[in-house]
Amino acid sequence: DADVTQTPRNRITKTGKRIMLECSQTKGHDRMYWYRQDPGLGLRLIYYSFDVKDINKGEISDGYSVSRQAQAKFSLSLESAIPNQTALYFCATSARGERRETQYFGPGTRLLVL
Amino acid sequence: DQQVKQNSPSLSVQEGRISILNCDYTNSMFDYFLWYKKYPAEGPTFLISISSIKDKNEDGRFTVFLNKSAKHLSLHIVPSQPGDSAVYFCAATSYSNYQLIWGAGTKLIIKP
Numbered sequence: 001d002a003d004v005t006q007t008p009r010n011r012i013t014k015t016g017k018r019i020m021l022e023c024s025q026t027k028g029h030d031r032m033y034w035y036r037q038d039p040g041l042g043l044r045l046i047y048y049s050f051d052v053k054d055i056n057k058g059e060i061s062d063g064y065s066v067s068r069q070a071q072a073k074f075s076l077s078l079e080s081a082i083p084n085q086t087a088l089y090f091c092a093t094s095a096r097g098e099r100r101e102t103q104y105f106g107p108g109t110r111l112l113v114l
Numbered sequence: 115d116q117q118v119k120q121n122s123p124s125l126s127v128q129e130g131r132i133s134i135l136n137c138d139y140t141n142s143m144f145d146y147f148l149w150y151k152k153y154p155a156e157g158p159t160f161l162i163s164i165s166s167i168k169d170k171n172e173d174g175r176f177t178v179f180l181n182k183s184a185k186h187l188s189l190h191i192v193p194s195q196p197g198d199s200a201v202y203f204c205a206a207t208s209y210s211n212y213q214l215i216w217g218a219g220t221k222l223i224i225k226p
Contacts, residue, residue: 004157026142037161040123040218041218042116042118042203042205042215042216042217042218042219043158043203043205043214043216044216045213045214048213058213059213090157091159092157101146101148101207102148103160103214104157104158104159104160105156105157105158105159106157107155107156107157108155108156108157110213111170
């Protein structure tokens with residue numbers, strides 16, 4: 001079984017709809033991240049969380065919110081989706097004590113906003 | 115402006131030959147650099163890294179070289195194998211910043 005799972009894997013939604021992307025991990029890591037990837041661009045950090053009570057904005061947090069329900073779960077919400085949020089979304093984890101940059105990624109969620 | 119640039123969107127190399135992937139950065143505060151590899155329908159996986167106090171790091175067939183004066187790093191894969199066909203991302207960070215800054219990726223195709 002995969003250590004970092006994301007649901008759904010693919011989603012099509014309409015402008016203005018609320019959507020939640022979920023991430024779960026069995027690695028026991030305390031740190032979790034949400035990224036988006038757009039064609040021709042690298043991954044960009046949306047939010048990150050170093051533990052359940054510590055949530056931080058990344059480079060492009062506008063239009064997104066997150067919830068860290070437990071150490072193993074980190075959800076990303078689009079309160080009112082817009083077409084330029086069409087992208088590939090990745091969740092990642094890392095362990096305190098290891099080099100923070102060694103991150104373990106889920107398989108991604110492909111989101112299309114019409 | 116992109117702080118980490120991978121100027122070659124794709125690269126095609128014959129099996130058994132050397133693959134060289136390049137990455138340039140602009141932020142002199144970056145002190146740690148990484149390469150990740152990504153297969154289709156999967157997330158990126160960590161491949162190799164290098165600290166700014168070194169100019170070379172080797173792990174099996176993979177070697178990363180860092181030229182700080184030129185703000186340039188490269189990943190060498192020798193010999194290239196079909197399973198190396200993937201997208202390779204370069205990323206950089208600084209000690210004071212927990213964020214990774216990523217390049218756009220280079221798609222490597224290994225021809226049999």
